[in-house]
Amino acid sequence: MKKYVLLLLLLSFSVTGLAGGVYQEPDAFVTEAFAGHPPKAAVIWPSSELKAQMKQILGHDYKGLRIRYWKEGNRTAWILDEIGKDKPITTGFITNQGKIETVRVLIFRESRGWEVRHAFFTDQFDNVALTNMNRLDRNIDNITGATLSVRAVTKLARVALLLDEAVGEKNNT
């Protein structure tokens, strides 16, 4: 019995040890998103109105005055950070005409909640769009034990769509 308990403990430690880390470098994500030929980076300086909307979604001010993005045609890549419990989760998004095309957790620094990196979670965002209330038009299922990470990635998805809308408006004007 003691052996099994020891084995379980060892397994749990090894799983925790493998959990966090850099899954994909941000610029590798951007390069892959544009089939090896990423466009030049551009930046958006969010207006006060946009900042207020982002604050409403995140529950705090977005840290930074400008946000970098890569745009080609209707497709835009975003690399955004949000804290899950204690540390930022870096997530890459590709938005296309107001909908999410790809979500990928790039760097996970927390000790728990790393399950959000898996496709069974990120695939839920495929073709998700924003409602008039800046909410996602589809419910995203939670992962038991990873609630804070799920919340962080979901909030970032809403911010990415909001930014995509703002960039689209900027290009149209």
Added chain:
Amino acid sequence: MTGRSAQKHTVFLWHRRAGLTAIVFVIVLAITGIALNHTDALKLDERYIDSAFLLGWYGLEPEGEAISYDVGEHVITVLDHQVFFNTYPVTTTTQAFHGAVGTAQLIVLAFDTELLLLTADGELVERMPTGQGFSEIQRIGIKYQRPVIETAGPRYYMADEHMLDWDVIINEDIAWAQQITLDQTKMAVMLESFRGRGLTLERVMLDLHSGRIFGAYGIYLMDAAAVALLWLSFSGLWVWWQRQLKQKRKHHYQKHHRG
């Protein structure tokens, strides 16, 4: 020894043991209690602790040395993972600091694999991970008013004015950022900013009195001291009462049975 005297002896023995054990804590409780009763008169809430040991105990003493760089009219300092614009805390970092330069539009701070961009007023513009393109930044400099970084290799990259694109350049005419040492006055202001409002004597007295200064189990230590104090009161009363009885019996014997 009779049963009664054995019981008395045991109570007296434990009275003495409890007294000797609790003496330090009782002294601490008494002194801090009196001091806290006169917080206003003693101005405990206005006196700040400058003992490095106590500040370290409370986690208010920074670890490591301050690394500062002059960026024109301002100074950028990293002290124990905290990034300061002059003495104003801007953000935190977990990476080693390799320097800062001021360009025409932005102040650029270089870390291992990240650049931080600040406005001339110290507002955070962007955190810029360097990713695979270039990592392991060694130092930062300036050329034609544009930031240049040296990476392991070494290779040299110069950014455009908006910090959106980088070109590989040769190591020529680059003014590398030079680390400076803050004078004592500026360092004192920096430490004050790092510690926030600091640690008051009142806080230390309160934590000593409650035992919280010794950590999560400190309150149980003080609880034990309080229980020992209660035991001393009751056992002292009991010993005194027993002595009174003995005295009475002695007087009674002397009165009725002598000669």
